[in-house]
Amino acid sequence: MSIVITGATGQLGRHVVEALLQRNVPAGEIVAAGRSIEKLADFAARGVQVKPMDYTDPASVAQALQGASKVLLISSSEVGQRLDQHRTVIEAAKAEGVELVAYTSIANADTTGMKLAAEHQATEAILKDSGVPFAILRNSWYLENYTDQLPGTLAQGAIAGSAGEGKVSAAPRADYAEAAAAVLVAENQAGKVYELGGDHAFTLAELAQEISAAAGKPVTYQDLPAEDYAGLLTGFGVPQPFADILADSDLGIARGDLLVSGSDLRELIGRPSTPMPAAVRLAVASA
Known part of the structure; x- marks a missing residue:
C-alpha cells in the first residue's frame, strides 16, 4: 500500500514528497505522480516510486493509483478545466478503494x-x-505568489493590486506541504476540514513595507480599481481571463476571503508558520 502524490512535479507536490520523507515514511511507500517524470529523477534516485500521470488521461490516473492507500489530490493548475480533471482522480480513487483522498482546496x-x-x-x-x-x-495564499514577483516589484518600486486594506493569511508552500504530509500519515482523517493559513495575516501595504525595509529601497502599494488592475496585468502579458481572476481574487482579499483565523496550520506542522517578513528577507537575499 502506498501514498500517492498527484501533481508531484509541481512546487507544492515536490515539497509534500520531501515532507513525507522527512517524516520517515519509507521511500518505497511514496508514489510521486506527474506528467513530466524526468523532473522527479532525484526522488527516484532516493527510492521513491515515480509514475506518469496526466489528469486528462484516465488510464494513466488509474495506473498511478494502483495499490494506493491514500491519495493527495493537488488541485490542477489549469483553471477552467480543473473540475473534470479532479473528477477523474476521485473516480479512480473510488475504484481503487483508497482509505483517504486529501484535496488541496x-x-x-x-x-x-x-x-x-x-x-x-x-x-x-x-x-x-x-x-x-x-x-x-x-x-x-502562498507567500510565493508575492516573493516570486520580487524582481519586478523592486524594479517598479511598487506592488499593484485591488486588495485595499484587506488582510491575507499567506504562508510558504513548504508550510502547507508539511501540513498535507501530517494529514497523510495520521489516522482518522476522514471528514476533516482544515482551514490553513499563516499565523500573522498582513495587508499588501504591510508587505510593501517589509520588502522596502529588506531591500533598502522604496516600495509602495498601489491600490487600483479591479478593472484597472486587470488591465495592468494584461499589459504585462497575463491572459485576460486569468487577469480578471487575479483582480477578483484581490477583491476577495479586501473582503477577508483569504483571512484564516484558526490555528490549523500551526497545529498540523507543530510549529508557528513561517512569518511573511522572514520569507521576504530570504527572497530579497536570493534575488
Whole structure:
C-alpha cells in the first residue's frame, strides 16, 4: 500500500514528497505522480516510486493509483478545466478503494465568493457525494505568489493590486506541504476540514513595507480599481481571463476571503508558520 502524490512535479507536490520523507515514511511507500517524470529523477534516485500521470488521461490516473492507500489530490493548475480533471482522480480513487483522498482546496471555500474558488467548491461537492473517505485542506495564499514577483516589484518600486486594506493569511508552500504530509500519515482523517493559513495575516501595504525595509529601497502599494488592475496585468502579458481572476481574487482579499483565523496550520506542522517578513528577507537575499 502506498501514498500517492498527484501533481508531484509541481512546487507544492515536490515539497509534500520531501515532507513525507522527512517524516520517515519509507521511500518505497511514496508514489510521486506527474506528467513530466524526468523532473522527479532525484526522488527516484532516493527510492521513491515515480509514475506518469496526466489528469486528462484516465488510464494513466488509474495506473498511478494502483495499490494506493491514500491519495493527495493537488488541485490542477489549469483553471477552467480543473473540475473534470479532479473528477477523474476521485473516480479512480473510488475504484481503487483508497482509505483517504486529501484535496488541496482554497481557504473559506464554503463562504468565499471568489471566482477562483468555484472549481474548488465543485470539487469538494464531488468528493462529498463520491463515498470516498476524504479530508479537505483549504489553503490560503502562498507567500510565493508575492516573493516570486520580487524582481519586478523592486524594479517598479511598487506592488499593484485591488486588495485595499484587506488582510491575507499567506504562508510558504513548504508550510502547507508539511501540513498535507501530517494529514497523510495520521489516522482518522476522514471528514476533516482544515482551514490553513499563516499565523500573522498582513495587508499588501504591510508587505510593501517589509520588502522596502529588506531591500533598502522604496516600495509602495498601489491600490487600483479591479478593472484597472486587470488591465495592468494584461499589459504585462497575463491572459485576460486569468487577469480578471487575479483582480477578483484581490477583491476577495479586501473582503477577508483569504483571512484564516484558526490555528490549523500551526497545529498540523507543530510549529508557528513561517512569518511573511522572514520569507521576504530570504527572497530579497536570493534575488
